[in-house]
Amino acid sequence: MQKIDSFKKLEEEIRINSEKLVAKYDGKDGFRTIAMCTDTGCEATHALDVYAEFEKQIKEKHLENNTRLAHVGCFGLCSQGPFVKIYPEETLYRLVKVEDVEKIVDQDIIGKKVVEELLYEDINTHEKIRKLEDIPFYKKQVKIALHGCGVINQESLDESLGCDGFKGLKKALSMTPQEVIDEVLASGLRGRGGGGFPTGRKWQFAKNSVSDEKYVICNGDEGDPGAFMDRSVLEGNAFEVIEGMMIAGYAIGAQNGYFYVRAEYPKAVERLKNAIKLMNERGLLGDNILGTDFSFRAHIRLGAGAFVCGEETALINSIQGQRGMPRPRPPFPAVKGLWDKPSIVNNVETLANIPYILREGASSFNKLGTEKSKGTKVFALGGKVRNVGLVEVPMGVTLRELVYDIGGGVPNGKKFKAIQTGGPSGGCLTEKDLDVPIDYDNLIARGSMMGSGGAIVMDEDNCMVDVAKFYMEFICDESCGKCTPCRIGTKRVLEILNKIVSGNGEMEDIEALRDLADTMRDGALCALGQTAANPVLSTMANFMDEYVEHIKDKTCRAHVCKSLMQYVIDPELCKKCSKCARNCPVECISGVPGKEPYVIDQSKCIKCGTCYSVCPFGAISKR
Amino acid sequence: MAALQQKAKEQIVEICRKYKDEPTPLMVILSEVQTEYGYIPLEVQEVISEETHIPVAEIYGVVTFYSFFSLKPKGKYVIGVCLGTACYVKGSQAIIDKFCDLLKIQPGETTEDGLFTISALRCIGACSLAPACSINGKVYPTLTVDKVQGIIDEYKKEASV
Numbered sequence: 012m013q014k015i016d017s018f019k020k021l022e023e024e025i026r027i028n029s030e031k032l033v034a035k036y037d038g039k040d041g042f043r044t045i046a047m048c049t050d051t052g053c054e055a056t057h058a059l060d061v062y063a064e065f066e067k068q069i070k071e072k073h074l075e076n077n078t079r080l081a082h083v084g085c086f087g088l089c090s091q092g093p094f095v096k097i098y099p100e101e102t103l104y105r106l107v108k109v110e111d112v113e114k115i116v117d118q119d120i121i122g123k124k125v126v127e128e129l130l131y132e133d134i135n136t137h138e139k140i141r142k143l144e145d146i147p148f149y150k151k152q153v154k155i156a157l158h159g160c161g162v163i164n165q166e167s168l169d170e171s172l173g174c175d176g177f178k179g180l181k182k183a184l185s186m187t188p189q190e191v192i193d194e195v196l197a198s199g200l201r202g203r204g205g206g207g208f209p210t211g212r213k214w215q216f217a218k219n220s221v222s223d224e225k226y227v228i229c230n231g232d233e234g235d236p237g238a239f240m241d242r243s244v245l246e247g248n249a250f251e252v253i254e255g256m257m258i259a260g261y262a263i264g265a266q267n268g269y270f271y272v273r274a275e276y277p278k279a280v281e282r283l284k285n286a287i288k289l290m291n292e293r294g295l296l297g298d299n300i301l302g303t304d305f306s307f308r309a310h311i312r313l314g315a316g317a318f319v320c321g322e323e324t325a326l327i328n329s330i331q332g333q334r335g336m337p338r339p340r341p342p343f344p345a346v347k348g349l350w351d352k353p354s355i356v357n358n359v360e361t362l363a364n365i366p367y368i369l370r371e372g373a374s375s376f377n378k379l380g381t382e383k384s385k386g387t388k389v390f391a392l393g394g395k396v397r398n399v400g401l402v403e404v405p406m407g408v409t410l411r412e413l414v415y416d417i418g419g420g421v422p423n424g425k426k427f428k429a430i431q432t433g434g435p436s437g438g439c440l441t442e443k444d445l446d447v448p449i450d451y452d453n454l455i456a457r458g459s460m461m462g463s464g465g466a467i468v469m470d471e472d473n474c475m476v477d478v479a480k481f482y483m484e485f486i487c488d489e490s491c492g493k494c495t496p497c498r499i500g501t502k503r504v505l506e507i508l509n510k511i512v513s514g515n516g517e518m519e520d521i522e523a524l525r526d527l528a529d530t531m532r533d534g535a536l537c538a539l540g541q542t543a544a545n546p547v548l549s550t551m552a553n554f555m556d557e558y559v560e561h562i563k564d565k566t567c568r569a570h571v572c573k574s575l576m577q578y579v580i581d582p583e584l585c586k587k588c589s590k591c592a593r594n595c596p597v598e599c600i601s602g603v604p605g606k607e608p609y610v611i612d613q614s615k616c617i618k619c620g621t622c623y624s625v626c627p628f629g630a631i632s633k634r
Numbered sequence: 635m636a637a638l639q640q641k642a643k644e645q646i647v648e649i650c651r652k653y654k655d656e657p658t659p660l661m662v663i664l665s666e667v668q669t670e671y672g673y674i675p676l677e678v679q680e681v682i683s684e685e686t687h688i689p690v691a692e693i694y695g696v697v698t699f700y701s702f703f704s705l706k707p708k709g710k711y712v713i714g715v716c717l718g719t720a721c722y723v724k725g726s727q728a729i730i731d732k733f734c735d736l737l738k739i740q741p742g743e744t745t746e747d748g749l750f751t752i753s754a755l756r757c758i759g760a761c762s763l764a765p766a767c768s769i770n771g772k773v774y775p776t777l778t779v780d781k782v783q784g785i786i787d788e789y790k791k792e793a794s795v
Contacts, residue, residue, distance in 0.1 A: 051759060051773070052760060052762050054773070055760055055763055055766070055775045056763065056775055089762030089763070090762045092762075233759070234756070236717070236718030236720075236722075236756045236757035237718050237719030237720045237761055238761070239759035239761055239762075274665065274702050275755070275757075275758055275759065276759060312661060313662075313665050314702075315664070315665060315668075315701070316700050316701035316702035317699065317701065318756065329661060330658065330661070331658045332658040332659065332660030332661050332688070332696065333692075333696065334696055334699040335699060335700070336699075350657060391720075393719075393720035393762065393764060394723045394764075395724070399720075399761065399762040399764075400762050431719065434719070465720075465761075467720055469723055481719070481722050482719075485756060489756075491699075620728070624779070
């Protein structure tokens, strides 16, 4: 394996591999290429079986001389996976099952005729769409952090080199460290992990700290339940994140970088290990990179299931083999971080933006976005929305564009109720907020926050008190217990919420919740505790009527809170078939088959919902 | 200490020595021991302590802090039901309730036959497939309450062959 040990050799490799990557897809060599996403989302919907079936069919039908198969990273629209993309025509098939493979091979690969029924269908017009870029989901997207995902083989350094890889590093190494920091400052990039602190300023602090050793830490402890941006970036193009880390290392004067990745993401860890191994072999990591004085090594540390480790000082403690508890700041990690040395902690997506900024220049980056939030943001759009998946959009698009134009709106004719951003530290935004351009400051002004990029849509079937309780259960579980306001505050808030959803709430509870929220915000040690009450405060601000209904009327309009709802059989609709009674686990439904309509004994009903789901006539409703 | 077989002890020592040049390797060692043995009982912590010269009290503190580390053995099949936000709003609470109901255990517990452990996970990153669960790393997408029995049967069958 030839080392890439000078600028000249890197340029040569980039040139050769760019040509190869273009040739892989343009069909000029007479080959058709079948590209498939084989990352976590598609794998769970059996993409690997589909891939194996293609392999088998290609062999059986002797197509090896004009057809090749390729693994690529995430296409983004995960709810429509597995995806099969046929080059050079760029025909995109979705929801492909093993039994569809033969048809694609016979009709398209051999017969050169598109298989219409496997094309994406527009959710409103029902028109078939053949190419990815024509699907509305993709129209407003701009790929910077997700650069290379869905294009390159995730395990090939050569293909990464063919897809602009390491051009940013080369540029950085031809500048002084201060010039690199100035470029990042000029780009306006802010931390993508949630806080939104200007990345360049963080780097400047670390550069100004004098020490024999410094560290770059990549925070891949994506703990926000409902977010998977960092996982997809690491799975789809880990090389680019390492490149970003190296540029950061060069800028602040660090020679070692640590990736801290959730143990729940085995594939991302595998990809990262592979990328580091390949880069070590080719000399892109190690001593005197590209013949310069810059040396850098990358290491991986796994998380062990503690949400609080996303907080930078807790993360550092975890790498140091301690309980992942935060410590007071200052001193900030830029002054005293990992093993007491100056360190920067940057999120995966933040680092994935860096190569672009260096390669294309700060001015290309900062022309996207709003006045104070530049560039793009990756969102994991999920919940009650038709197109679920990974979305990268310029800052400044509105929530309405995100939910309706990209997400396709709420399915099953239900009404949009709220969109939750920022995870357990964020809040719910409602109809009135939908036309606000998304950026760090606008979301905070509206009572939520950007967070790491989870965006969960909720509809009329979601109870907002229950949602607040859900987040509080999460935070209460994950509170590390070090400081009293968070340890006890989250527990007390959860108790009050449980009291309300079980029908025992009193109006004074609302005041008590506000009081506890204030105490936690002012008194907790780290951001986890300071923001812990946000989901409660924002649901109270937007949905106070639901809280009041739970407390005063003892009803839950979404019929989610079990203590406040009943299953009722409509005697008009009941066909007296006895199916509900036969399936009831506590035998609380009585009636006479064919003669008397059935009735549920509410005092015995455990609200399991079995009767509701088995009734063939829709005679049972929630009330 | 007597409970720990010589061979197992040697393997743990080997894991510790593999990382002896790493600065602060405790988390790395514990992750590997957890993966290899499925749990980290006190006897194992004592061996790690001897090798790394980290007090057992400190190791115990770390083991009990992180949800990935376990003091008790887990079942052959660990059913991780995702209770992340995307799954929760799509009804994953009913899914985990069904698993608990059918296996007659609570989240965090293991069935008497040692086959199944149910754990409530906070987001496995499969939000586009919500509600989802993961069994020994295999992800089951878009679950419904009706599918739960079938999944359990699949593993019971696998275990009986």
